[in-house]
Amino acid sequence: MVTTAESAAHKSQQQSRVLIVGNYCHDVLIQNNAVKAVSLGGAASFISNVFNGLSVSCNLVSKVGEDFKYTVSYTPIVIPTLKTTVFHSYFDPGLHGNDHQDRILKRVCACDPIRPSDLPDTRFKYGMGVGVGGEILPETLERMIEICDVVFADIQALIRVFDSVDGTVKLVKLEETGFYPLLPRIGVLxxxxxxxxxxxxxxxxxxxCVVVTxxxxxxxxxxxxxxxxxxxxxxxxxxxxxxxxxxxxxxxxGLVQGLAVPDAxxxxxxxxxxxxxxxxxxxxxxxxLQRVKDEVQRRKMQCLLHEKSDDELKFLRPVGHEQFHTFLVAARLITPCSIEEHQWNSPSSTMEMEQTAVPHYTKQPKLLANPMYEEPIQRVE
Ligand SMILES: Nc1ncnc2c1ncn2[C@@H]1O[C@H](COP(=O)(O)OP(=O)(O)OP(=O)(O)O)[C@@H](O)[C@H]1O
Ligand SMILES: O[C@H]1[C@H](O)[C@@H](O)[C@H](O)[C@@H](O)[C@H]1O
Structure with missing residues (x-):
């Protein structure tokens, strides 16, 4: 029988298993010279959105400016003298459709870097270094390696540089960065x-381990x-x-919940x-989400029966992997719940648009409500 104290200890261990490090940002999506949408961005926001959906708890360290306009589940550090990181994404209209779109990204505003002293003083099983605007410093990643058993890094946090005039994002070779010597201490890139x-x-x-999407x-x-x-x-x-x-x-x-690498x-x-x-x-x-969560639990139990290795990361395709894919394909076919659409009345915040000369809305945008974040996404159809 599990006592209340044991259950509380287990819960607190669970609560501090994953540390996500990276700034939230404001994203402005621009197409055909018009703003298509403005929304909450930053890898940390997308990742915690998936974690919330799958009921995986985490700690999140992020910095924003006094202008940050979203209500989020994991409170960021607010730097009153600075503005939130802003990205403008310019999409090539010729590639719109089912193909992966090319885009030009500009960081038009940068918040403060996340320093080692901003990280909690506790240990975590997993750490995720997921900066977008150069906010993760080599010493920050090194500190993450010290306090986390396994660190997962997104290369975009390590190789991005920003044009000094217009903020255009460019990439540099990983070996030319101060992160390179840390790679042998990283779990997954x-x-x-x-x-x-x-x-x-x-x-x-x-x-x-390298994962290329x-x-x-x-x-x-x-x-x-x-x-x-x-x-x-x-x-x-x-x-x-x-x-x-x-x-x-x-x-x-998936890994946090005990899946092997291919299933995750x-x-x-x-x-x-x-x-x-x-x-x-x-x-x-x-x-x-419920179907996926149930299946992940079932899959975990099924793999425990077959797996003999105690390795941290299990790479081989486990028995039943194809069936897991088939299940997820079927679960995905569930009709998406209807997302409420409202007509745009008056723009409550055009903060991003004031920062650089971006053409004004050409059509009435629709609002997509997101339950996790109070501010709606503003969309131009
Ligand atoms: N058009 C698509 N259809 C199905 N799955 C997709 C599609 N685009 C992306 N994905 C899924 O998302 C993953 C990540 O996509 P992608 O490789 O485009 O990453 P990315 O270029 O880093 O994206 P971004 O920078 O826009 O966040 C893919 O490995 C794939 O699983
Ligand atoms: O919100 C997005 C997202 O996090 C992308 O992964 C990143 O490439 C962009 O810079 C950011 O604006």
């Missing part, structure tokens, strides 16, 4: 296929002794923003595919 060319995968996989084609996992392609899910892409983040959220949530990567592909179907932060169907 995640990169998109565009980012992966900025590292030598063959070299890096000797030190840590590839849009509608799914992802590939590389480790020291092998590699594995993980099947994608069919999706109607509307906005690719945050696909990689939602993937990472699903992947790590499948969960990542599922959440990446759900993410691209909505503009901004996705709202997941509650019935779909």
């Amino acid at each position: 995640k990169a998109s296929s565009e980012e992966a060319v900025f590292m030598d995968v063959e070299e890096v996989r000797k030190w840590c 590839n849009g509608k084609h799914g992802c590939k996992v590389y480790w020291k002794d092998g590699e594995l392609g993980i099947s994608p899910f069919l999706a109607n892409q509307d906005d690719p923003t945050g696909a990689g983040d939602s993937f990472f959220g699903g992947f790590v949530a 990567a499948l969960l990542g592909n599922l959440f990446g595919s759900l993410s691209v179907e909505q503009v901004g932060l996705p709202k997941f169907d509650t019935r779909l």
